[in-house]
Amino acid sequence: MFPTTQTESTILPARTLYTNATVFTANGSPAEAFVVEGSEFVHVGGEAGARRAAGDGAMEVDLAGGFVLPGFVDAHTHLLMMGQALQKVQLRDAVDLTDLQHRLREAAAATDTQRILGAGWLYSTLAGEQPTRKLLDEAVPDRPVYLDANDLHSVWVNSAALAEMGITRDTPDPIGGRIGRDPETGEADGMLYETAAQQIVWPALAAHATDEDRDAQLEEAFANYLAVGVTSAVDMAVQDDDLAAFRRALDRRNGTLPIRVKGHLLVARHESEADNLAQVAKAAWLAAELHSDWLQICGIKLVVDGVIDSCTAAMKEPYADGSSAEPIWDRESLIPVVAAADAAGLQIALHAIGDEASDIALDALEEAYHRNGPRDRRHRIEHLETVTEANVRRLASLAVVASMQPVHADPAIQDNWRSVLGDHRCERAFPWTEFTDAGATLALSTDAPTAPHQPLANMYVATTRRSALEPALEANLPKYALDLADALSHATRDAAYSCRAEDRQGRIAPGYLADFTVLDSNPLQADAAQLLTNRARLTVVDGTTAYDAGTSADSRLAPRGQRLNQPA
Template identity: 55%
Template structure:
């Protein structure tokens, strides 16, 4: 059955291509796109027709940087991103406890450093209101975990507990843990423990919730940036249950440094084996493992991103994966055909990331590669030039520079770097490929507010705030292309989706606003009317 969708403004995914009037779908794929007459001719006389009422159609958004299971789980946690003070955070936790007094622990997400004030969070701050139940609070950037004394006891953390490679347990002058765990300490102690408390059924529920939320936001594909064994098992359970996923995802296995190169190389071998196993299994068109993820440094807010010059307080931080650790492991992944994604927020870290990619080329020879660097919040001009020369994709998240969350970010830098962050315009000028995403749950997941920030530099959280350097912003077609076709290229699915073009899977979204022509602030109240995956309606607004 062929269906013609007509009377629409159709954005194909190309920033330089004119809007089209119609398209046709057959067998879950786009058959033709163009004028109504051209599409009717291609579809034939027996095609059904759907009048879209002049609506705006875009390729489905590809979430370029997702943490699907974590995002789904976060939807059920205490939400703290809008808390402006410690008192508000404490009150939110009290309310959560009162609402569920039998819960074995309280889980929260998205607190901001500036909400606590000039000092870093401590267990004592939570103990004031909840001393008897373990409390675990993920920072907004998911690079720190704030816990109370009951949680420290449940984790078994004492003054003798070692810091893992690339992480730190905050301690007082006596060596006692104060309640904040940075980077791999949060991952290896807090996340691993909490993961052990989650059932297989719950993990599937988390993914189901994530898929549903994303579909309502017009998302029809994603790259998961922190796969682990439990995530893969849950994804495969959904494939076994339904025969498919709600939309296709590609995944990067999260590699954590062990401090032993042989062990890290063995981890790459295991990823290669799992990639091949998943590729040979039923449902491979819906789930592929394409790469590995290196979290090279931390975040600027916690002063754990590695900078070329110290922070305002005189501190700096070593990378989590330094040259000695990352070079052999990256080269092994590259040799196996895995895509390399590197979280690099500090300006020094992105230099090391490119050094690693150049090492891969030197060791493994010239060939087409689609390696990528994630975030790039503070970055040197020379790094941008190197990325263009090496063909490395910049995967960035406009929601991370929402002015509502930048106060602490700017203050810890304290100099001109506070005003030169997120230089999208320099990447565009240099010809670097761009993919835009949200990194949910570190930031709001909705695609249209994310697009608003890309177009204005303003705040989707508090639109009254002045924009952060609007000279950086995108043209609407550029930004929408980076959310769709650019993200598909970065995720190695550009031969499958990300554009409205003949032969590609019919993943598209119908919006109640034309973002290429409407005032940008209209995006803050706009809605996705309908989302289609493989030509079938996957979400419809009520």
């Protein structure tokens, strides 16, 4: 039986023997038992050897045939945004515009909050109709409505929201972004793309939230992650509000957190190179200040382009409608920032979805290598949804990590993605195995809340290329599907490598931190569909039980006794 979780996390004796399990070590050799002393694994192997290593007086935990694996490392996520999204009107599964409007009306009727916030809407829900403020006015005319697109790269708002933000026909577009406008009148049409969302909408909403709101949202993210076996996360767009929330969470727990967090400071593009470089200097200062087992600022994040769904990703060839999108960061502006961050020893994560964007990102990294000389860098390119074969090889030769999200390839959200490209590029979409075949390190993550945060659903898409949202749909380019054991390693061992944590995280091996999760059943011996029903029944962080499904039927328990609501 599992250790009992009371109102505080179970802190086990100095040495604990875990038996009766199948142990996926992500280290090349399976095991059936292991010993934890304090916060570390001290022995992993067969039961007899583990018993000898545990010695007299050790507590024994019978795992009842469970499947043990290293805690998942979500190598690209947005913690505060994830907690916020879980509290918004859920729109990802809205079947059509009528359904979406109905959900907004219901939300407005059920609450007297000043604003209606929604998350996850898909362009395909509109069946070719353009998202406009008027469509939202039909549902909620009297209160501001703010709806995050599924990819978080655009926000759809109603007329009341535009008025609240003071956006008029004369409001200029920010660098790298666009305010959607009616082609006849020039008035704002209710869509804000890329940096218009990041630099106008996000700060406006942040101004209406309190620190208490943000603390609750962060706790919501922590608890949801623990309930699905995630023990570490890399936040890929850290800003001042995120950082302040992390600091408060540390203070509440005397310097610890429920999961381990690494962060990349979001660097926004400005006209002035000096302003851009000042953000790099800030990241370097924070990296020196925040460097513990629980919270580190390890680098910067640069959003080189947009996304394919809204035709803002930088592509080498036009979209199906003949349009093209410029990158948010061109080579001239990007190279000085990348070179400075590289010289400062920071990790650089470059969002590059379009094939032209990955060209720009790799050019900037190559120039930084040339200027600053050889060393272990561990830079990353995020998403890589379309990429040339030449750049797959170039990425591998530069030892750049391919950071990718299987859930973005879910067939249920691909209709609009494929239609706006409409050509040969659809046949090499999300080519995960091309990167591994070329010798690159592939780190898998979810990019929550742009996709569901559950790692087992992510593994299902990775290993089948089928939909975790609508499993009956046909697979999306199954030639790129991953072996499940490989996918699990990419989401644990390689995800830890992607954030320079491979010496202590991502494996079950002596000397590694005792961060692990126990699933109900062995997914390697079951049909892939069972990944959608399998569950984490125990999550241990730093040798301490952080989540136990057996004692958390009515509540999730975060470490240090923080009670939260039922998982979404």
